Amino acid sequence: MTTAFGTGVTGPDGRSLDQVQLTGVSARGYHGVLPSERQTGQEFRADVVLYLDTRPAAAGDDLAQTVSYADVAQDVHDVLAGEPADLVETVAERIAAAVLARPQVEAVDVRVHKPQAPIAVPFADVAVAIRRDRSRMPVVAAPASSADSAAAALLSGPDSAAAPADPLGYEAGTRDVFPASPPTDSWNDAAEHSRSGPEGASYAGEPEPQDLEPVTRPAPDEPAQFEPEPYQPYQQEPAEPAQLRAEAFEPDPLVERVPAAAPAAQPAVETPEPLPVPELIAPAPVQVVPAAWDLHADAPAPAEQRDQPGQEPTFRPDEQFLPEQAFEPVQQYESVQGLDQMRDQPNAFGQQYDQFAQQPEQAEQPGQRFEPAQQFEQQFEQGYEQQPQQPDAVQNQYDQLFEQQYDQGEPEATRVSAAAVPDPAVGQPEHYAAGQYQPEQPQAEQYQAEQYQTEPRDRFDEVPAGYVDVVIAIGANLGDPQATMRSAVAELDRMPGLQITDVSPLARTAAVGGPEEQPDYLNAVLLARTTLSARGLLHLCQEVENVHGRTREEHWGPRTLDVDVITYGNLTDSAEDLEVPHPRAHERAFVLEPWSQIAPDAVLPGLGGGPVAQLAATAPDRAGIRWLALDWLTDPEPDQGGGGTTGSNHPAVPDDAGSSGQDAHPGEMPPALPPSLPPSGRPPVLPGGPVVEVPGGGHPQGQHSGPVEVDRPAHGALQQEAYPGGSHPQGYSSGPVPDVGGSVPVSQQTTQPALTGPRGATPAGNGSAVPPPEEALVPAPQAPIAPRAVRDTAREAPAHEPLPSAPSPAKPVFAPVNPSRQQSGVFPPMNGAAPQEPPAPVFAPVTPPPNGVPDQAQNGQPNGHANGQPNGQQDAYDSDHTVIRVPGFVGDQRATAPSDGPIDSVPSWVPVRDERGRDA
Numbered sequence: 001m002t003t004a005f006g007t008g009v010t011g012p013d014g015r016s017l018d019q020v021q022l023t024g025v026s027a028r029g030y031h032g033v034l035p036s037e038r039q040t041g042q043e044f045r046a047d048v049v050l051y052l053d054t055r056p057a058a059a060g061d062d063l064a065q066t067v068s069y070a071d072v073a074q075d076v077h078d079v080l081a082g083e084p085a086d087l088v089e090t091v092a093e094r095i096a097a098a099v100l101a102r103p104q105v106e107a108v109d110v111r112v113h114k115p116q117a118p119i120a121v122p123f124a125d126v127a128v129a130i131r132r133d134r135s136r137m138p139v140v141a142a143p144a145s146s147a148d149s150a151a152a153a154l155l156s157g158p159d160s161a162a163a164p165a166d167p168l169g170y171e172a173g174t175r176d177v178f179p180a181s182p183p184t185d186s187w188n189d190a191a192e193h194s195r196s197g198p199e200g201a202s203y204a205g206e207p208e209p210q211d212l213e214p215v216t217r218p219a220p221d222e223p224a225q226f227e228p229e230p231y232q233p234y235q236q237e238p239a240e241p242a243q244l245r246a247e248a249f250e251p252d253p254l255v256e257r258v259p260a261a262a263p264a265a266q267p268a269v270e271t272p273e274p275l276p277v278p279e280l281i282a283p284a285p286v287q288v289v290p291a292a293w294d295l296h297a298d299a300p301a302p303a304e305q306r307d308q309p310g311q312e313p314t315f316r317p318d319e320q321f322l323p324e325q326a327f328e329p330v331q332q333y334e335s336v337q338g339l340d341q342m343r344d345q346p347n348a349f350g351q352q353y354d355q356f357a358q359q360p361e362q363a364e365q366p367g368q369r370f371e372p373a374q375q376f377e378q379q380f381e382q383g384y385e386q387q388p389q390q391p392d393a394v395q396n397q398y399d400q401l402f403e404q405q406y407d408q409g410e411p412e413a414t415r416v417s418a419a420a421v422p423d424p425a426v427g428q429p430e431h432y433a434a435g436q437y438q439p440e441q442p443q444a445e446q447y448q449a450e451q452y453q454t455e456p457r458d459r460f461d462e463v464p465a466g467y468v469d470v471v472i473a474i475g476a477n478l479g480d481p482q483a484t485m486r487s488a489v490a491e492l493d494r495m496p497g498l499q500i501t502d503v504s505p506l507a508r509t510a511a512v513g514g515p516e517e518q519p520d521y522l523n524a525v526l527l528a529r530t531t532l533s534a535r536g537l538l539h540l541c542q543e544v545e546n547v548h549g550r551t552r553e554e555h556w557g558p559r560t561l562d563v564d565v566i567t568y569g570n571l572t573d574s575a576e577d578l579e580v581p582h583p584r585a586h587e588r589a590f591v592l593e594p595w596s597q598i599a600p601d602a603v604l605p606g607l608g609g610g611p612v613a614q615l616a617a618t619a620p621d622r623a624g625i626r627w628l629a630l631d632w633l634t635d636p637e638p639d640q641g642g643g644g645t646t647g648s649n650h651p652a653v654p655d656d657a658g659s660s661g662q663d664a665h666p667g668e669m670p671p672a673l674p675p676s677l678p679p680s681g682r683p684p685v686l687p688g689g690p691v692v693e694v695p696g697g698g699h700p701q702g703q704h705s706g707p708v709e710v711d712r713p714a715h716g717a718l719q720q721e722a723y724p725g726g727s728h729p730q731g732y733s734s735g736p737v738p739d740v741g742g743s744v745p746v747s748q749q750t751t752q753p754a755l756t757g758p759r760g761a762t763p764a765g766n767g768s769a770v771p772p773p774e775e776a777l778v779p780a781p782q783a784p785i786a787p788r789a790v791r792d793t794a795r796e797a798p799a800h801e802p803l804p805s806a807p808s809p810a811k812p813v814f815a816p817v818n819p820s821r822q823q824s825g826v827f828p829p830m831n832g833a834a835p836q837e838p839p840a841p842v843f844a845p846v847t848p849p850p851n852g853v854p855d856q857a858q859n860g861q862p863n864g865h866a867n868g869q870p871n872g873q874q875d876a877y878d879s880d881h882t883v884i885r886v887p888g889f890v891g892d893q894r895a896t897a898p899s900d901g902p903i904d905s906v907p908s909w910v911p912v913r914d915e916r917g918r919d920a
């Protein structure tokens with residue numbers, strides 16, 4: 001398989017391991033299947049990335065605590081120049097073995113280049129890249145030299161790691177343990193031929209290349225002659241749970257962490273003749289962290305769940321640690337609007353996963369106990385081979401994720417088992433047909449035992465017996481946040497054991513905390529249900545973050561993607577690596593407001609918790625919520641024709657600067673999009689277009705603050721309908737609402753009946769708030785997806801200027817975000833006739849946000865121009881999205897300091913007061 005070279009490996013604590021990178025080590029080697037290659041040799045080059053924790057070394061400034069790159073370079077060189085192998089793969093494997101002989105190294109990426117390979121057409125390079133780690137050990141032995149030097153380094157520090165006496169190092173004995181794969185020629189006899197490289201002056205007794213017998217490839221009909229020895233992988237018996245827990249979870253205090261001696265070799269599992277294991281290449285104990293797909297044995301297959309949403313899952317409340325309520329099953333989940341489409345789209349996880357999700361029958365294959373990881377692996381192996389055309393970047397991400405999932409702790413034994421329990425009825429998977437990888441087939445009981453070999457460390461490791469409702473927050477402000485977040489939603493939803501049930505509107509929010517000048521964020525909240533443990537869910541979230549290039553350089557610094565676990569059922573607990581509810585959720589409007597949009601009655605459990613809507617109304621950062629976009633999952637991304645300041649093709653969070661071209665980075669931002677000049681191929685953006693405007697702001701009745709003023713929807717009927725079997729623990733409606741609510745998202749009504757938006761787009765629950773589709777916006781003939789025009793009331797005449805009378809392609813649609821707004825009377829009824837204009841906001845000076853940060857209007861900006869845009873300028877992002885203006889949350893804590901990054905301007909929204917003159 002390919003590997004996302006150098007893309008990061010997650011350590012057992014869920015954090016990225018450090019890297020030592022070494023590139024371009026070169027030597028003349030004699031690898032290849034052609035006689036000429038064996039005789040003449042050619043240049044080979046190798047790059048390696050070592051994954052390890054460098055903190056112990058850094059803490060003591062002690063080379064002995066890390067790996068000497070000089071030693072590694074020597075080993076790499078020696079392998080390149082050493083015993084000829086037919087295959088570059090074998091060379092790479094040897095290098096990996098040499099590196100992993102150093103116990104500090106958790107994983108290694110190796111890329112071997114053979115730029116002079118005998119290829120008949122012009123080419124630049126050919127390379128093999130592999131990743132090996134403690135759970136996926138190399139299939140060849142480490143050269144003795146590496147083991148020796150590693151041992152010496154361990155025992156006596158770096159100085160004692162003297163140059164090995166036998167740099168080539170393929171001493172018999174070592175090599176016999178892990179026979180090189182595949183030994184295809186006379187070089188197979190290491191004792192006879194190991195000292196070979198013509199450059200290897202230090203090699204004693206090396207034969208001259210011309211002395212070598214020409215090598216011939218085996219003809220297809222004579223496989224026996226060259227059939228590689230069956231590979232008998234080392235299978236380590238799992239360590240005792242206590243040991244595993246200690247290894248896997250206990251953080252190593254820096255000062256105490258020393259390179260542990262190589263673990264004692266464990267007897268192979270079910271291996272008839274246990275193989276001697278060289279001390280220094282024994283794999284570390286399998287570190288068992290609950291795998292992302294660590295489902296309870298009784299849990300239904302996620303694919304089944306997904307494909308049969310109406311099916312009631314088997315579950316039993318686990319009263320051991322969670323309140324029973326937390327385990328109430330969600331009996332029926334409506335399809336998340338937009339996700340169905342997204343599930344079909346390629347993303348970072350690749351389409352292999354789709355195959356997995358779409359083939360639940362795999363679970364029923366005889367001889368195979370269903371196991372998501374097993375399916376995942378099989379599908380991956382099959383799908384990977386079937387889809388070599390998959391774009392590198394995507395494949396790399398997929399590979400990385402795949403590797404990381406294993407990094408995160410699926411026991412090796414389980415993984416091998418999963419791959420190695422072929423269904424006799426369907427024959428050997430092609431992947432294993434060569435006879436190389438045929439580990440012992442474990443019994444079902446053994447498999448099961450392996451799977452659940454650890455005791456939970458704490459409640460976060462408990463695997464629930466049924467679904468647990470969870471809330472996940474996502475945010476991003478680097479790269480292409482919207483695209484990343486869309487992708488993340490789909491990826492999370494595809495994960496075994498996790499099913500997204502609702503997606504909030506997308507909020508553009510001022511950055512809270514962190515560096516002063518960082519860009520605005522996009523934030524959203526996902527409601528989901530999971531059969532994962534809380535820690536499993538955390539790891540999964542972190543994996544998705546990693547796939548999208550998340551780095552952690554600065555506390556609360558800008559990030560490509562942040563995925564936080566906000567709640568896990570009603571569990572309230574904390575550990576070193578996880579706390580639920582999220583410790584800062586209660587004070588973050590960027591979480592609470594989107595959450596309350598889709599779960600108006602939700603209650604944040606725990607200390608500091610309470611009704612989410614109320615918390616949103618009082619959150620210190622509420623003034624930083626700029627707007628909410630409803631259809632962000634389903635709409636095409638804003639086409640702004642230019643890159644953001646991060647170099648992305650998509651300005652990450654398009655904003656007014658993007659449209660005006662007049663803001664901080666005029667040269668980098670897309671041109672202005674005046675209303676008369678819509679994005680190419682799209683109908684004009686009309687003022688008063690399909691805007692979802694919330695005169696009441698993020699809060700009903702136009703009130704922007706004060707818990708007592710919050711009047712979240714009287715949602716009972718909807719809830720009742722949605723949860724005939726009981727109320728949702730978080731009070732949100734994920735059930736089948738259309739009957740009672742006419743739950744048609746704005747985007748659906750306006751443009752694409754088949755495409756729906758996040759449930760935040762759901763209008764009032766009585767079906768009267770939104771015109772029927774025929775009354776809604778009609779897309780222009782050439783525009784399958786019409787833009788969601790922005791009705792930026794701040795830029796319109798403040799009085800009751802009539803809106804355009806719904807000419808094609810756009811009629812305005814005003815829909816509340818949730819039923820409360822309908823009930824509040826703020827929204828006019830929509831009964832099939834052209835919707836009435838909502839009460840026009842009254843422009844007025846804005847009360848400073850409670851945090852004392854001056855708002856724009858008071859900051860020298862005329863009303864309607866707070867972002868520096870002249871009247872008539874259109875917010876390009878807004879023009880592509882149904883945007884909820886949230887006057888109640890208007891404000892920009894950093895309005896006067898637009899920052900670099902995807903969002904580099906002040907917001908487009910202008911603070912207003914509502915018709916009753918209340919601060920909005």
Ligand SMILES: Nc1ncnc2c1ncn2[C@@H]1O[C@H](COP(=O)(O)OP(=O)(O)OP(=O)(O)O)[C@@H](O)[C@H]1O
Pocket residue numbers: 014538552555556557562563564565566576577578579580581582583584
């Ligand atoms: N509920 C939680 N969700 C996500 N991470 C958590 C949670 N509780 C604890 N953590 C820990 O917080 C660590 C830091 O997470 P991360 O880098 O995402 O923080 P952040 O997003 O910058 O800040 P914040 O935690 O304030 O949102 C993670 O390594 C994780 O172990």
Ligand SMILES: Nc1nc2c(c(=O)[nH]1)N=C(CO)CN2
Pocket residue numbers: 474475476509510511512513514520521522523556562590
């Ligand atoms: N607006 C906003 N600010 C933040 C966010 C975020 O998602 N949105 N995340 C943070 C750390 O998780 C810190 N600050």
